[in-house]
Amino acid sequence: MADQAEKLREMVKEKNKEKKKSRVIAFTSGKGGVGKTNIVANVAYLLSTINKKVIVFDADLGLANIDILLGLKPKHSLIDVIKNGKKMKEIMIKVNDNFHVIPAGSGVEEMANISEPVFSKIKDELMEIIKDTDVLLIDTGAGISKKVTSFIKSSEEIVVVTTPEPTSMADAYAVIKIASTNYKKENISVFVNMAKSKQEAETTYENLNKICKKFLNKEFKYSGFSLIDKNLPSAVKQQKAVAELYPNSNFTISMKKFINNMFKENIKVKENPIARFFASLFGGS
Ligand SMILES: Nc1ncnc2c1ncn2[C@@H]1O[C@H](COP(=O)(O)OP(=O)(O)OP(=O)(O)O)[C@@H](O)[C@H]1O
Ligand SMILES: [Mg+2]
Numbered sequence: 001m002a003d004q005a006e007k008l009r010e011m012v013k014e015k016n017k018e019k020k021k022s023r024v025i026a027f028t029s030g031k032g033g034v035g036k037t038n039i040v041a042n043v044a045y046l047l048s049t050i051n052k053k054v055i056v057f058d059a060d061l062g063l064a065n066i067d068i069l070l071g072l073k074p075k076h077s078l079i080d081v082i083k084n085g086k087k088m089k090e091i092m093i094k095v096n097d098n099f100h101v102i103p104a105g106s107g108v109e110e111m112a113n114i115s116e117p118v119f120s121k122i123k124d125e126l127m128e129i130i131k132d133t134d135v136l137l138i139d140t141g142a143g144i145s146k147k148v149t150s151f152i153k154s155s156e157e158i159v160v161v162t163t164p165e166p167t168s169m170a171d172a173y174a175v176i177k178i179a180s181t182n183y184k185k186e187n188i189s190v191f192v193n194m195a196k197s198k199q200e201a202e203t204t205y206e207n208l209n210k211i212c213k214k215f216l217n218k219e220f221k222y223s224g225f226s227l228i229d230k231n232l233p234s235a236v237k238q239q240k241a242v243a244e245l246y247p248n249s250n251f252t253i254s255m256k257k258f259i260n261n262m263f264k265e266n267i268k269v270k271e272n273p274i275a276r277f278f279a280s281l282f283g284g285s
Helices: 002-018 036-049 078-083 116-132 146-154 166-182 199-218 231-238 250-265 274-281
Strands: 025-029 054-059 095-098 099-102 135-140 157-162 187-195 221-227
Touching: 025 036, 036 054, 036 095, 036 099, 036 135, 036 157, 036 250, 054 116, 054 146, 078 116, 095 166, 099 221, 116 146, 135 146, 146 166, 157 166, 166 187, 166 199, 187 199, 221 250, 231 250
Parallel strands: 025 135, 025 157, 054 099, 054 135, 157 187, 187 221
Antiparallel strands: 095 099
16 A cells, blocks of 8 residues: 555656646847737647647737737736736636736836836746746837846747848847847747748848857857738738638748747648749738
């Protein structure tokens, strides 16, 4: 009997050891409007469809909008955690059984100018809540203000989103520099969005990586790209994830490839070569 109990204890110990740590990935950009929120929303949605438990934390404090993008109607937001003593779990909104969003609250000035102790409280609450989660995706605001860099500093993995525009690339470099030099982040990758072609996306990445190599003496991974896809504005208007409304669109395919690459998953990707050809010509799918 004692022997069996001992065995059971060992088994529980092993099981606990097996439990993988939750991944914390921040999506950031430097320049605004490059597609972070859409990428985060769709990556989260697709991960939820393969049974991963995902939480999206809207870190665009004061200007949040992932809830609008997904047609959610939050009754509470982070401000209730900070000022009114609510628990993070109480403000979390369910998109589906595997996918929850923590809304940041829009138009609240206090949220835009967050202090160090408040940030620390947010971080502690987040660490508590992700214990039962596979992935925490953080959608940061644009720029390099403290409210953005605080989240970069706290994330193990950083995905820097850029478009092929030189201004966007310059701002992406600024973020990479801060993450890698100031915060010693090693796990930084580059995602190129709104490219006109696969070639343009690759050249964008290569040029950015070359600059990093020259000035930071470091190279960074390429985590994927997406072409300009006219389904995006349409999905945004319908307040649903593109991946849900248009599962075969270019953007959805790009998000699936990104997941396969980042999470070593094997989501089937049904390429549509004709759509891809026309997308590269006309910027749609
Ligand atoms: N691949 C794409 N093809 C076409 N339109 C896109 C694509 N990616 C993003 N967009 C459009 O670009 C706009 C900005 O996207 P989004 O809000 O996701 O960017 P963001 O980086 O989160 O912006 P912000 O910095 O303001 O938070 C949206 O109107 C979106 O529909
Ligand atoms: Mg955004």
